[in-house]
Amino acid sequence: MVLFMSDKNSSNxxxxxxxxSGPDAIxxxxxxxxxxxxxxxxxxxAGSIAHSAMLAKQNIITDSDADxxxxxxxxxxxxIESGIFKYSTALEDIHMNIESRLQEIIGEPxxxxxxxxSRNDQVATDFKLWTRDQCDAVILGLSALMSALVNQAEVxxxxxxxxxxxxxxxxxxxxxxxxxxxxxxxARDRSRFVDARSRMNESPxxxxxxxxxxxxxxxxxxxxxxxxxxxxxxxxxxxxxxxxALEFLSASSICATHLSRFAEELVIWSSAQFKFVVLSDRFxxxxxxxxxxxxxxxxxxxxAKVGRITGSFVGLLMVMKGLPLAYSKDMQEDKEQVFDAxxxxxxxxxxxxxxxxxxxxxxxxxxxxxASGFSTATDLADWLVRELGMPFREAHHVTGSLxxxxxxxxxxxxxxxxxxxxxxxxxITEDVFNFLSVQNSVASRKSYGGxxxxxxxxxxxxWKEVLL
Numbered sequence: 293m294v295l296f297m298s299d300k301n302s303s304n305x306x307x308x309x310x311x312x313s314g315p316d317a318i319x320x321x322x323x324x325x326x327x328x329x330x331x332x333x334x335x336x337x338a339g340s341i342a343h344s345a346m347l348a349k350q351n352i353i354t355d356s357d358a359d360x361x362x363x364x365x366x367x368x369x370x371x372i373e374s375g376i377f378k379y380s381t382a383l384e385d386i387h388m389n390i391e392s393r394l395q396e397i398i399g400e401p402x403x404x405x406x407x408x409x410s411r412n413d414q415v416a417t418d419f420k421l422w423t424r425d426q427c428d429a430v431i432l433g434l435s436a437l438m439s440a441l442v443n444q445a446e447v448x449x450x451x452x453x454x455x456x457x458x459x460x461x462x463x464x465x466x467x468x469x470x471x472x473x474x475x476x477x478x479a480r481d482r483s484r485f486v487d488a489r490s491r492m493n494e495s496p497x498x499x500x501x502x503x504x505x506x507x508x509x510x511x512x513x514x515x516x517x518x519x520x521x522x523x524x525x526x527x528x529x530x531x532x533x534x535x536x537a538l539e540f541l542s543a544s545s546i547c548a549t550h551l552s553r554f555a556e557e558l559v560i561w562s563s564a565q566f567k568f569v570v571l572s573d574r575f576x577x578x579x580x581x582x583x584x585x586x587x588x589x590x591x592x593x594x595x596a597k598v599g600r601i602t603g604s605f606v607g608l609l610m611v612m613k614g615l616p617l618a619y620s621k622d623m624q625e626d627k628e629q630v631f632d633a634x635x636x637x638x639x640x641x642x643x644x645x646x647x648x649x650x651x652x653x654x655x656x657x658x659x660x661x662x663a664s665g666f667s668t669a670t671d672l673a674d675w676l677v678r679e680l681g682m683p684f685r686e687a688h689h690v691t692g693s694l695x696x697x698x699x700x701x702x703x704x705x706x707x708x709x710x711x712x713x714x715x716x717x718x719x720i721t722e723d724v725f726n727f728l729s730v731q732n733s734v735a736s737r738k739s740y741g742g743x744x745x746x747x748x749x750x751x752x753x754x755w756k757e758v759l760l
Contacts, residue, residue, distance in 0.1 A: 323621075324381040326389055328628050333372050333386050335421035337365045339414065339497060340390070342517035344405055346510050352408065357401040364398040365390070387414055408507035409500060412531040412619045416496035419627065421518065423540050426634045427489040433641035434482040434547070435759055438475050440648040442755050445471035449748040452730045453568065453658040454667060461665030464730040467653050468748035475755055477550045484543040492536035495520035499530035502618035532618040534608065534626050541605035541630060544637045548598040551640050555595040558647065562588045567657045572650035575643065590643045597636045604629035662730040666695050666705055671733045672724065680719050690717050 341362050348358035368390055371377040383389045388411075395402040448467030455465035495515035498505065504527040511523035524530035561568035575590035608629045611622055669691050676687035693716045698705050701712075706728040713720045726732060737743045741751075 320381055323384055325385045325624050325627070326379050326381055326383065328631060329386045330372075330379055330389070331631060332418045332422045332627075333390065334369065335418040335425075336386055336390055336414070337369050338421065338518060339417045339514075340405060341365055342514045343409055343497060345517065346513045347404070347407055349513065350508050350510055352507055352509070353401075353404045357404050360398045360401045361394070361405050364394045364402065367397055368393050385411075385415075387411055387418070408498070408505040408509050410502075410531075412501050413496045413499040413527075416499070416531050417518070419534075419630075420492055420496065420536055423537055423630060424489055424492060424519075426630075426638075427485045427492075427540065429638060430485050430544070430547070430634075430641070431482055431489075433638055433645070434478050434485070437641055437645040437648065438478050438482070438755065439759050440645050441471045441475045441478070442752055442759065444468070444648060444651070444653075445475070445748060446752045446756075448653055449745045449752065451653055451655055451658060452662040452734055453653075454662045454664070455743070461661070461667050463670055464662040464667050464733045465743040466734050466745060466748055467658065468745070468752065469734075469743040472748060472751050472755075474550065474554055475751075478547070479755075481543065481547040481550060484546065485540075488536070488539040488543055490521075491539065493519075493521045494524040494530075495522070496524050496530035498523060499527035502528055502531055528618050532615070534612055534623060537626055537630050538605070538608055538612065541601070541608060541633055544633050545598070545602040545605045548601040548637060548640060551644055552595045552598040554644065555591040558591040558651070559588050559595065562586075562591075566661075567654050568661070569654060570652045571647060574650060575647045590647055594640045594644055597640045600636050601633045604633040659730065663704065663706075666698065668705055668728045668730065668733045669695055671727050671736065672705060675724055675727045676717075676720075679721075679723070682719075 344353065344358045344361040347353040348355050368377065371393075377393070379386075379389055380392070383392050391402065391405065394405065445468035448471065451467035452464050453467050453470065454461045455463045455470075495511065495518060497514045497518070498509050498511035515521070515523045558569065558571065560566055562571050571586075571588055571591070573586075576586045576588055608626055611625045615622055672694065673684065673687040673691040676682045676690055677684050680687075682690070694705060694708065694713060697712060697716065698708055701708070706725060710720070710722055710725075713724065727736070734743050735745065738746055741747065
């Protein structure tokens with residue numbers, strides 16, 4: 293069975309009588325997009341079914357033609373899903389491939405499908421539908437990763453670890469607090485996709501080439517059938533902009549940056565020098581020459597994905613930046629970037645979710661590291677302010693002097709004697725030692741959003757309710 297028109301002149305027929313012959317091989321190669329836009333087949337068929345149903349309701353085509361079109365399109369969808377549909381580069385894109393096959397199946401009624409429609413609004417509609425679906429997929433993927441992080445936070449609410457600034461030990465925090473920091477970041481990422489989805493949910497279908505149509509179409513009907521909130525209000529805008537794709541890529545780039553930051557931490561934490569975390573074998577690989585190695589390859593690849601995703605965003609920005617209204621063929625270069633970025637982001641989300649679910653914090657290593665580098669110096673300064681009524685700047689100076697003394701004695705702050713401390717300031721009492729342990733330090737940070745186990749559990753409970 294022949295499932296496509298193989299004659300090059302078939303594409304010429306699609307363009308109309310203006311062209312005497314079909315494109316040569318070079319033109320065909322640069323013009324064809326079927327190699328990548330076939331991913332929008334389901335969306336194209338959904339849009340065409342909605343359009344034909346509307347045409348019939350408006351008495352622009354007959355009910356029997358609409359029924360034949362729907363039946364033929366569902367047959368094509370089945371062929372595509374079963375893998376027997378044959379794609380032709382001579383037919384340029386998924387839209388012409390489907391229309392050509394429809395003509396083979398049902399004959400004359402197929403030619404009426406394109407009434408009151410252009411490829412311009414058809415492509416914009418299909419691409420919006422596809423991108424909208426991907427927003428939904430990303431939202432679900434982000435929710436799964438957030439849930440995995442919340443679970444880690446709940447289990448590790450009491451585990452102490454070093455908090456860093458400039459990658460230097462700063463103050464003790466809890467493992468749970470660190471995990472919840474990424475939950476908040478990812479929640480904002482999720483909200484960006486939700487917002488983007490809302491803004492893109494206007495139907496271009498019916499805008500036709502650029503000026504609308506003289507046929508009495510019902511754009512509200514097709515918009516509703518395809519799950520859009522409303523039809524787009526300007527036909528020029530509907531077919532000429534791709535800001536919905538740019539917004540998807542922008543949100544993807546920010547999200548990928550967050551994933552990359554966490555991936556970098558996992559790479560560092562899993563190293564022999566840190567040993568903060570053990571990653572499961574499922575997301576690690578070995579070395580071809582060094583048998584002892586366990587490489588955090590999944591984390592490293594996630595870290596790298598931001599390059600591809602942000603590159604796609606910048607690439608599409610450059611495609612769109614100088615285009616006059618309305619449609620230009622340049623815009624055919626919009627889809628590959630979005631497809632690639634979406635694939636990369638979904639893979640990164642899945643891999644990160646798996647790593648987070650499986651990883652195990654090394655509690656003893658984390659606690660030792662949390663107590664290093666004079667991490668409770670701020671607690672000492674706070675105690676001087678709170679208990680002795682010392683101005684903070686003076687307390688900061690006294691604490692710095694005590695740190696210097698500890699450095700000279702090659703010990704940490706809790707290891708200084710009371711005499712050592714009183715040599716710097718006579719008002720210091722033995723009570724200060726109750727505030728120099730890392731456990732007491734994190735327990736004291738009870739301000740809303742702080743690192744105390746109490747606050748971590750509060751945030752865990754809040755997010756568990758949100759993510760249900």
